Amino acid sequence: MFDLTGRTALVTGATGGIGGAIARALHGQGATVAISGTRAEALQQLADELGERVHVLPANLKDAASVDALPGQAEAALGGLDVLVHNAGITRDNLFLRMKDEEWADVIQVNLTAGFRLYRAALKGMMKRRRGRLIGITSVVGVTGNPGQGNYAASKAGLIGMSKSLAAEVASRGITVNCIAPGFIESPMTDALNEKQKEASLAHIPLGRFGQGAEVAAAAVYLASDEAAYVTGHTLQVNGGIAMV
Amino acid sequence: MSDIAERVKKIVVEHLGVDAEKVTENASFIDDLGADSLDTVELVMAFEEEFGVEIPDDAAETILTVGDATKFLEKNAAQA
Numbered sequence A: 001m002f003d004l005t006g007r008t009a010l011v012t013g014a015t016g017g018i019g020g021a022i023a024r025a026l027h028g029q030g031a032t033v034a035i036s037g038t039r040a041e042a043l044q045q046l047a048d049e050l051g052e053r054v055h056v057l058p059a060n061l062k063d064a065a066s067v068d069a070l071p072g073q074a075e076a077a078l079g080g081l082d083v084l085v086h087n088a089g090i091t092r093d094n095l096f097l098r099m100k101d102e103e104w105a106d107v108i109q110v111n112l113t114a115g116f117r118l119y120r121a122a123l124k125g126m127m128k129r130r131r132g133r134l135i136g137i138t139s140v141v142g143v144t145g146n147p148g149q150g151n152y153a154a155s156k157a158g159l160i161g162m163s164k165s166l167a168a169e170v171a172s173r174g175i176t177v178n179c180i181a182p183g184f185i186e187s188p189m190t191d192a193l194n195e196k197q198k199e200a201s202l203a204h205i206p207l208g209r210f211g212q213g214a215e216v217a218a219a220a221v222y223l224a225s226d227e228a229a230y231v232t233g234h235t236l237q238v239n240g241g242i243a244m245v
Numbered sequence B: 001m002s003d004i005a006e007r008v009k010k011i012v013v014e015h016l017g018v019d020a021e022k023v024t025e026n027a028s029f030i031d032d033l034g035a036d037s038l039d040t041v042e043l044v045m046a047f048e049e050e051f052g053v054e055i056p057d058d059a060a061e062t063i064l065t066v067g068d069a070t071k072f073l074e075k076n077a078a079q080a
């Protein structure tokens, strides 16, 4: 089950905690992967670790032309594109009253608009091949909201709504569009919390711990696989029970 | 048949997987050739690629038959 041998996948934000785990997991199931991010050195490090079946494609997702070009570059490098995981994401937290236009725009641009552009460019080939998997990494916050994250929550909720609409449009072409919504995942961000903050967060998580990047990656492997062919327009919550939606 | 008409026909046959003899000038993509709305978008994109033109949405909406496509492209195609 969940064999991805011979499949090709592009992962954005592969230099990050969760994106790296997703690239490793897809690769581990046999896929050939293209990994993207802005830090070329970190990408190369991951590529060296994975060894074969990996291509490094640095791109800045704030630059529209780079975003538009990325799926085509992946297709050329991989010889096709079966799976696209838009995982890159940023936060620029601020209370709504204090939020700058720039903080709003940056977050929408990387988290949502880049997703729109990547999906649009990747779809052409997927429609022709009658096969494709589009997977967006959203967040539990996109469903529940979170004070200080009006911009981030909007971008993540936007990704969910976009995915559902697109899922209906392209279902007849064998293309599925889904999201994964992580809760608290161990990362440099959660490491930075002090003990008291950690305890306060953990009190709301029924499973009593933060999640691992690998646990988000496992959901991506599933959604990328043939076994998930009948799942589309869905958002898979990987959140330890913090929000049961 | 003009060169453009022939190329249009070839694209339609390829994309919709229909018999060439069904692809007549008056054949409607949706009513006669079984296309859905996504097929028509794919066809328009294929015409754009083949003929090196951009077909704006309002023009695309008026392209309902094989003949409509040929006429539009005869008027607007880069390489006639």
Ligand SMILES: NC(=O)c1ccc[n+]([C@@H]2O[C@H](COP(=O)([O-])OP(=O)(O)OC[C@H]3O[C@@H](n4cnc5c(N)ncnc54)[C@H](OP(=O)(O)O)[C@@H]3O)[C@@H](O)[C@H]2O)c1
Binding pocket: A012, A013, A014, A015, A016, A017, A018, A019, A036, A037, A038, A039, A040, A042, A059, A060, A061, A062, A087, A088, A089, A090, A110, A137, A138, A139, A140, A181, A182, A183, A184, A185, A186, A187, A189
């Ligand atoms: N960690 C959590 O608890 C959590 C919870 C819910 C949802 N998420 C979501 O999961 C995803 C991954 O998060 P993470 O925790 O792994 O964060 P992370 O370690 O900070 O990784 C973020 C990734 O996004 C990339 N990125 C940021 N700006 C970019 C830009 N302009 N162009 C190209 N790439 C850009 C980064 O690449 P470079 O560094 O190379 O620029 C990096 O690889 C995000 O979408 C996040 O919103 C995370």
